[in-house]
Amino acid sequence: MSDPIRVAYQGEPGAFSEGAAKRMLGASISGVPCRTFEEMFATVVRGDAVCCVAPIENSLAGSIHRNYDLLLETELTISGETNLRIVHNLIAGSTIPVSELRRVYSHPVALAQCAKFLAANPAIEAMPMHDTAGAVRMVVEGGRPEEAAIASAEAAAIYGGSILASGIEDDPQNFTRFLLMTRHGAPPLIESPRKWKTSIVFRMPNKPGSLFRAIAAFALLDIDLAKIESRPVHGKPWEYSFYLDLIGAVTEPKVARALDNLSSMAEMVKVLGSYPTRW
Amino acid sequence: MSDPIRVAYQGEPGAFSEGAAKRMLGASISGVPCRTFEEMFATVVRGDAVCCVAPIENSLAGSIHRNYDLLLETELTISGETNLRIVHNLIAGSTIPVSELRRVYSHPVALAQCAKFLAANPAIEAMPMHDTAGAVRMVVEGGRPEEAAIASAEAAAIYGGSILASGIEDDPQNFTRFLLMTRHGAPPLIESPRKWKTSIVFRMPNKPGSLFRAIAAFALLDIDLAKIESRPVHGKPWEYSFYLDLIGAVTEPKVARALDNLSSMAEMVKVLGSYPTRW
Numbered sequence: 001m002s003d004p005i006r007v008a009y010q011g012e013p014g015a016f017s018e019g020a021a022k023r024m025l026g027a028s029i030s031g032v033p034c035r036t037f038e039e040m041f042a043t044v045v046r047g048d049a050v051c052c053v054a055p056i057e058n059s060l061a062g063s064i065h066r067n068y069d070l071l072l073e074t075e076l077t078i079s080g081e082t083n084l085r086i087v088h089n090l091i092a093g094s095t096i097p098v099s100e101l102r103r104v105y106s107h108p109v110a111l112a113q114c115a116k117f118l119a120a121n122p123a124i125e126a127m128p129m130h131d132t133a134g135a136v137r138m139v140v141e142g143g144r145p146e147e148a149a150i151a152s153a154e155a156a157a158i159y160g161g162s163i164l165a166s167g168i169e170d171d172p173q174n175f176t177r178f179l180l181m182t183r184h185g186a187p188p189l190i191e192s193p194r195k196w197k198t199s200i201v202f203r204m205p206n207k208p209g210s211l212f213r214a215i216a217a218f219a220l221l222d223i224d225l226a227k228i229e230s231r232p233v234h235g236k237p238w239e240y241s242f243y244l245d246l247i248g249a250v251t252e253p254k255v256a257r258a259l260d261n262l263s264s265m266a267e268m269v270k271v272l273g274s275y276p277t278r279w
Numbered sequence: 280m281s282d283p284i285r286v287a288y289q290g291e292p293g294a295f296s297e298g299a300a301k302r303m304l305g306a307s308i309s310g311v312p313c314r315t316f317e318e319m320f321a322t323v324v325r326g327d328a329v330c331c332v333a334p335i336e337n338s339l340a341g342s343i344h345r346n347y348d349l350l351l352e353t354e355l356t357i358s359g360e361t362n363l364r365i366v367h368n369l370i371a372g373s374t375i376p377v378s379e380l381r382r383v384y385s386h387p388v389a390l391a392q393c394a395k396f397l398a399a400n401p402a403i404e405a406m407p408m409h410d411t412a413g414a415v416r417m418v419v420e421g422g423r424p425e426e427a428a429i430a431s432a433e434a435a436a437i438y439g440g441s442i443l444a445s446g447i448e449d450d451p452q453n454f455t456r457f458l459l460m461t462r463h464g465a466p467p468l469i470e471s472p473r474k475w476k477t478s479i480v481f482r483m484p485n486k487p488g489s490l491f492r493a494i495a496a497f498a499l500l501d502i503d504l505a506k507i508e509s510r511p512v513h514g515k516p517w518e519y520s521f522y523l524d525l526i527g528a529v530t531e532p533k534v535a536r537a538l539d540n541l542s543s544m545a546e547m548v549k550v551l552g553s554y555p556t557r558w
Binding site: 215 | 336338452454503509510514517
């Protein structure tokens with residue numbers, strides 16, 4: 001039996017990113033927790049992990065722009081994606097009534113997604129931290145009965161916390177899309193006969209109709225677009241890089257032709273990856 | 280002489296938003312400082328200010344998504360825009376050598392934009408705060424000689440701080456675009472014969488080619504697009520609202536025709552405002 005795959009992710013064990021990694025690669029991975037997204041990408045670049053799992057978009061909060069920027073800056077390729085339902089749990093060190101809580105720790109996005117719960121419990125102060133699972137560890141180790149965390153059920157299990165309430169998010173239509181990133185030329189981690197996606201980033205000359213022509217390159221060949229996102233180009237105020245997700249693999253002739261047509265018009269085109277989706 | 284116009288903005292006196300307001304409306308405005316963007320919009324809705332000035336996009340950090348969401352949620356209209364060069368200054372309570380500083384306070388985006396200065400001065404710890412001008416006030420009032428703030432020259436003047444270094448941002452191509460927001464039907468605040476822009480938000484049916492057809496509605500009539508931005512639709516994972524800025528006023532026949540064509544295809548179109556640009 002081979003060694004488990006080393007997978008870098010941002011956060012501590014029990015992070016939602018770790019859950020996404022297990023969904024894509026199976027339960028027996030070896031996690032490499034990282035403090036920041038930059039550290040996570042760098043860990044894969046220097047070979048201390050085979051891959052990393054980057055949250056790229058939440059269905060309520062929107063795109064995670066730092067990771068869009070890192071996709072462009074780093075020489076890694078997208079090798080897979082998944083989509084995780086985010087369920088927020090109120091977790092304390094022991095089973096006590098919610099009315100006795102005074103502080104709850106979590107990532108600012110998680111706190112924002114539980115705004116109605118917090119509004120209904122005004123005695124509890126929301127305390128931002130950089131990590132959901134790290135908040136559980138701190139609360140369980142700290143031993144202060146008036147403190148709790150908001151995180152995944154996995155984090156409660158790992159650190160021995162008690163789930164006081166489950167599903168406390170405002171909106172159950174809460175999903176995060178994660179990308180699996182590897183080095184170029186790495187052997188595929190996911191074998192799948194299912195739908196493929198391709199992610200690209202491009203810049204067009206700054207003249208009228210540029211974006212229309214870029215999108216036409218795909219529409220004319222009946223290629224579906226799943227997502228478009230713009231990010232500023234540093235040093236060129238009010239010019240943008242466009243990130244596009246399209247349905248299909250770069251090995252399909254019509255996708256290859258559309259990318260070729262785009263390249264003939266664009267200032268820059270970079271294929272960020274062509275990958276099976278495990279949706 | 281009439282009373283000065285009451286203008287709401289996020290931050291304390293000396294904030295970059297206040298500078299943008301003066302650039303659009305003249306130096307004799309009456310500022311209404313607000314703690315959050317939500318409070319700023321609400322101040323105009325309930326009539327406690329005639330207008331507000333919302334940063335919408337920075338040429339390095341990208342769009343300010345909370346304000347994109349508030350544009351859609353709030354019944355205000357865009358009545359003008361401007362573009363402000365952001366110059367960051369290191370400001371202390373008294374003139375001391377930079378080498379004696381230990382902590383510097385500012386908004387996280389301002390701290391990030393001065394990353395090279397902070398890396399060159401590792402003895403200084405970066406301390407995030409919700410406001411640049413508020414950081415200057417705190418540092419000047421606090422009287423601790425080892426503390427400084429990063430903010431505008433106006434903030435130094437208002438609170439009596441000393442500028443220890445000016446232009447400490449990494450990249451001088453640092454501009455923020457601000458929108459002037461008023462209630463619907465309010466008399467125009469800016470008279471201008473210059474270029475007009477129109478900002479809209481729309482949702483298309485979730486089927487192939489939708490975005491292409493939406494953009495074609497403008498391209499076919501030779502209408503230039505200045506910006507496109509997507510934001511998630513709550514309750515409908517992986518569907519998006521698109522925000523589009525186009526060159527021209529809604530009163531121009533071709534713009535009216537393009538919006539009419541878009542409306543015939545879209546699930547929703549909302550005109551956020553048609554306004555002169557003071558660029």
